[in-house]
């Protein structure tokens with residue numbers, strides 16, 4: 001292939017020995033790997049990272065059904081979401097094929113296999129994959145599958161930087177303070193830090209200090225002995241102790257009252273705690289990661305937060321950008337949540353209408369990712385058709401129509417701009433399926449590929 005493209009590895013998942021041999025030798029442009037079942041396929045996927053997979057839905061131990069095929073499709077896309085999976089289904093299994101597309105398969109092909117026809121689809125899959133690789137290379141250092149730490153999704157350089165910082169400090173013995181508005185993903189990042197660290201086999205315990213009444217917070221954090229106070233009917237471990245060997249996420253640490261701040265500081269200095277009513281110091285090995293949306297500098301100046309505690313907790317301060325400051329992430333996350341919620345809540349819902357995507361892109365999202373997630377969830381439930389509309393999202397109107405109309409450089413650039421909008425919309429409506437998008441646009445698939453390449457757009 002042309003320079004700059006990755007090695008072309010094709011994984012064929014097929015349990016019929018005859019077809020295996022036939023396919024193995026049919027495509028000499030690629031390195032062809034063969035797997036006969038789920039486990040063999042996953043092993044090869046992990047070891048060789050094939051860009052394209054052809055997947056027969058009928059696999060052992062269920063060769064006449066589709067259960068194993070779908071299970072493998074899910075596993076492949078979970079493990080390596082950018083894999084182009086071409087589902088090969090038997091006669092009369094069109095419904096399964098379409099369901100596979102809805103589940104994230106790239107295309108489908110119906111048996112009996114015609115080597116040349118299937119070869120064409122495979123070739124195009126590699127072609128699109130090459131374009132994606134090239135685009136990704138061009139579009140700064142973006143994660144190829146938009147997933148970073150602990151299941152966090154982002155394509156925004158601002159957030160990728162945050163994730164990299166956290167990965168880097170995860171295994172260092174430094175305290176980390178996450179600063180960011182509500183719903184920006186602080187807890188998710190703390191969890192990601194824990195999972196990346198050597199403590200990953202220990203517990204991750206989270207406590208929101210603002211949500212617990214002051215008089216109960218001490219017991220929540222440090223635990224109590226039986227009889228320590230009225231109602232203390234049995235000895236109870238606090239969160240710090242429960243996170244022994246693991247990580248305690250102290251959310252809204254700015255809400256800890258001063259007397260408790262002293263006790264927390266003592267724990268950080270001596271690494272021992274005393275339960276309320278307890279007489280002995282208990283050694284506890286817990287890493288603390290904390291977060292707040294408060295202005296701790298101002299609180300220190302006002303005397304409501306101890307500066308010595310601050311310096312213990314905040315050796316590394318990581319600022320989390322608001323969703324509105326991560327261009328592209330709102331749409332990326334909206335799609336992610338739609339695919340997460342639609343299957344169980346409204347299986348008919350497949351994607352967003354173009355006006356909805358535009359509104360999502362333009363909204364300010366004061367409640368950040370949590371607000372977006374809730375709105376998408378509600379919209380998925382409310383949607384009547386296959387597509388979630390702007391009305392379903394119940395967002396206040398976006399930017400004024402046509403307000404940012406540009407003066408065109410020339411007819412070519414005006415055409416290109418119009419093409420881009422139409423292609424983006426068609427691709428969105430068809431959830432990235434090239435055939436369907438080409439159909440919507442009234443052009444052939446090869447023409448659409450040419451345009452995508454010409455405009456350097458991602459499929």
Ligand SMILES: Nc1ncnc2c1ncn2[C@@H]1O[C@H](COP(=O)(O)OP(=O)(O)OP(=O)(O)O)[C@@H](O)[C@H]1O
Nearest residue numbers: 151152153154181182183184185186187188369370
């Ligand atoms: N980048 C992301 N990718 C996927 N899900 C996300 C992302 N960021 C946040 N979420 C989800 O959004 C919700 C809010 O995130 P999280 O609880 O981590 O925010 P927070 O900053 O800790 O909020 P608060 O300060 O209000 O507690 C969670 O359901 C979380 O899983």
